[in-house]
Amino acid sequence: MMMKYLQIIQDGPIATVTINRPDYMNALSMDVLKELCSLNDHFKKDLKTRVVIFTGQGDNFSAGADLKEKTKPSSKLESWRNNHGKPAIKSILEIDQITIAAVNGYCLGGAACIASACDFRIASKKAILGYPEINLGINLNWLGLPLAVRLIGPAKAKKMIIGGENQNAETLLAWGFYDEICDAGALTEKAVAMANLYASKPPIAAQMIKRSVNNLVYKNDESIMHMDYDQLLLTHETEDRQEAVDAFFEKRKPNFTGN
Secondary structure (H helix, E strand, O other): OOOOOEEEEEEOOEEEEEEOOHHHOOOEOHHHHHHHHOHHHHHHOOOOOOEEEEEEOOOOOEOOEOOOOOOOOOOHHHHHHOOOHHHHHHHHHOOOOEEEEEEOOEEEOHHHHHHHHOOEEEEEOOOEEEOHHHHHOOOOOOOHHHHHHHHHOHHHHHHHHHHOOOEEHHHHHHHOOOOEEEOHHHHHHHHHHHHHHHHOOOHHHHHHHHHHHHHHHHOOHHHHOOOHHHHHHHHHOOHHHHHHHHHHHHOOOOOOOOO
């Protein structure tokens, strides 16, 4: 499968999907999200792969949504139809194979949603993860909220998502977000070792168990979170959103007024 921004490397029953925009901290542009949306269809046709590892090229997993991307929708309808974030996360959630996020460097916003959508997460001890959306005047969407709540519980999810502060790997291991952390130089080796464990299991049984667990845990998320992008559209219209973006590019502290 040929893609421009996602590199897929096959090693026996293990496929590694690498976000490949290192010059932009692997930021999730519209084109990257479109390619992520196609992954589920790709792996449904792939009967040889048993485990899929997600990681980022270079020093970072991903800085999240590409704020520098100049794509101004002509209408709210066009904006809603071109929301590729939630479909990208759903595509990862619905992959039949076991999925592992190998988190290196920064993993922010939508990238944290990708990691939380995987079955397991291993991180470098230097990894930094957070949800900065609140600091940009918007809510967390892309199904990120229920995924975070299930991993770390409601209080810590509120702390991360409302507080908007990044967390280090040791804290997130203690909270249950990560399953394992390791030295940066050993991340690939440790991720492959974890992948080999699950690749050694009978794939039909493993995939049926995964599907059953996901149905038990995530089945109602879509009915509850159908409005998260509607909320995003609303927050995009606020003065606080514009102030947050201006402050980000001007490298200053924003002054939020509630308007």
